[in-house]
Amino acid sequence: MSEHTTDETETDRLASDDAAAIRVEGLGKRFETGEGVETVFSDLDLEIDPGSFVVLIGKSGSGKSTLLDVISGVLEPSEGSVTFVPGDADIEGNGREEVEIGHVFQSPRLLPWDTAVENIEFVHEDDPDYTDDLAREYLDLVGLSEHYEKFPGQLSGGQRQRVGIARALSIDPEVLLLDEPFSNLDEITADSLRRELLSVWRELGKTVLFVTHDITEAVQLADRILMLGDGEIYADLEVDLPRPRDVDSGAFVRFRGRAVERFHSIDGGEDGR
Amino acid sequence: MAVEGARLRGGDLTDRWLPRAVGLGLTFVLWWGLAKWFELTSPVSPIPYPVETLTAAADLYLTGAVFAHLLPTLSRIVVGFAGAMLLGTVAGVLMGTTAYGEKFLSPFVVLGLALPSVALAAMARLVWGFSFAAPTTAAAVAVSPFVAINVWKGVENLDRDRLEMARSFEVSNRRLLRRVLLPDVAPALFAASRFGVALSWKVVTVTEVFAAASGVGYRVNQARGSYQYVDAGAWVVAFMAVVVLVEYGAFKPLERRAFAHRDDEDVELTGAR
């Protein structure tokens, strides 16, 4: 568990500018496969408020990772647009120039031949403000103070994922995109990482778009749950449960029950966990 | 449908055969260019032209003259390789199953891999004279360390769990061997064979240059000695025809089958000399 202090200097250095809003208009993505054209999703419209924690949930194959890839810019959309609107709202075009986007992947995707610090340094090309001390501070933030010089091969799965999170946070992004970051971890590690993520989010106030297939995780984390299926967003739930959220509380369980129903409303009952 | 089908076939044509044709054409051009360059710059023209070489090679086959030397070479390869497989498999199994075997035999394997072919050929000549035995034993000695390593790795990587499972069901030894052990070790055996054969023909041809009075190696060397460049080239091509036949006709298709269910083979191990 991370032990971050509310040290003034640390928070000052690490706190971001205003988080950015994400605006999606008419977004669609198609792939050409051997058999023809496959439409992953089409005509999506979304408005994600700055500083909110939005969870995108869908079954395997629903295209949620693809949607995240299009939003993050790894994939080009087939149609429509994604615009990032920073707090100080002067942008040109889609805002990608002005807004920093941090990406956390399902598998940590660390360079195995670089240490934890070097892995963070890797994404700070052309950054005059970067120092190794900065990298170490972010590693402290995710509870890896003892592991600055370790190689990924020397770290556990959970630790590697923390490095990935530290890396994404270290570019001081206005938007944080996470693609099922905890689904490959055991429940205990995942649980503690979820709590750390929430506390980091509250402290740094970034816009978070989090993808998962686990409804409990979604209800635990989100301000808002978007459900993706059949190429469209078929549900948009506000989660008004107070934080911190108790997974065992009656309110939580009831809300989750409704969410599960809503989740399965799109088809005839598959196991969505 | 019809249009799609035709398009696919068209794509296939340019996709696979055009590059091959380019490769083939490039070979001819380079070969011809090399021959021309030598003709122009050197008092002798030691590189024969493609057309004359290929016709001479075809001639060897048509007149049946090729077999006088091809058959001895092939028989030496077969016997030498068989010997290497026997010796190498025994050594490999010992190395894979006993710790002492591995420690004791490793130096021999290293030595075998490190022996320069010329030294081996010279030694074979001195022990056996110009004979069938010389290239054959040379091949056996040179190839068995290689087989040993592959078999050793194959045995080491045997799935012990699967073995225990079969034993727990009291499966007969015969069935155990045929259905569990053999398939498990098959890829390693195949790799050993495939590259063992290739190595065998290389060692046999070298040794024939120094320690035989017949065979393709001997024949090419003889042609070289009497400045019969086209002749030498013809024999090389004639021999390579067999090599190409074996590689493309036997090994490539078999390789796909043997490795079909496994994708974890060590590429370094299977590299040829």
Next chain:
Amino acid sequence: MSTATGLRRLLVENRQVVFLEALATAAALWWLASAGFGLTDTLSSPPLVAAAVAELLASGEWVPHFSATGRRIAYGFAISTVLGTAFGLLMGLYGFWEKVFQDYITVGLAFPSVFIALFAAMAFGVGDTAPTVTAGIAPFPFVAQNVYQGVNNVDTGLLEMARSFEVSRIRTLGRVVFRSVLPEWFAGVRYGFAGAWKLVTLAEAIAAEQGVGFMIQTELTRLSMTGVLAWTVLFGAVIAVFEYLVLRRIEERVFDWREQSAVAW
């Protein structure tokens, strides 16, 4: 526990001791075969070879030959590394060239290098060129294949990660692609080196005026097994020393992240 167990452990489990046992067994068998069957002429024997090696070293006769061979190995190795890496990169980065040269690699790997040596001898006669060319050409398909497979096997996840963080192409090439391909490249390079010294000696035996291979050929014409073995043993020793002192060291430095990670598993 007891001295008996301790002794047994030493004899059976200690790698260095077992190595010596293997050495001793081989030497003993050899000696037995040659002395026992009266084949000292054909098979030579350990003491004879040892004496011959000592004499070579003392007389300094080995120097000009080893330096000639060494020079040719260096050049040939450099050529096969450069050629192989260039081809491998071309094939790895461009699907079209991959398909063009695929057959070159298949045939190249199967092609008996002795033919290359013979034709090089025909083309260049005696001197440095023939051995260098042989050592440069014969191993390069293997190097090329290694590099090309290395490039193909670069983790696309890492490339996507780099792209998502807007890392420049150059930095990605250097920090991700290059580092990723390095182990395979290194394996290819080692192979190129092994090929180089085997092929240079072969080419020298066919046509040269000096060099280790040339001397082996000379001893062969004198029908002297002792001579052949003396030069082989000496050469082998030098190569072994080089491999351990130089190549191993480099490998350890470059790949120390692997060592550390392996331990942690």
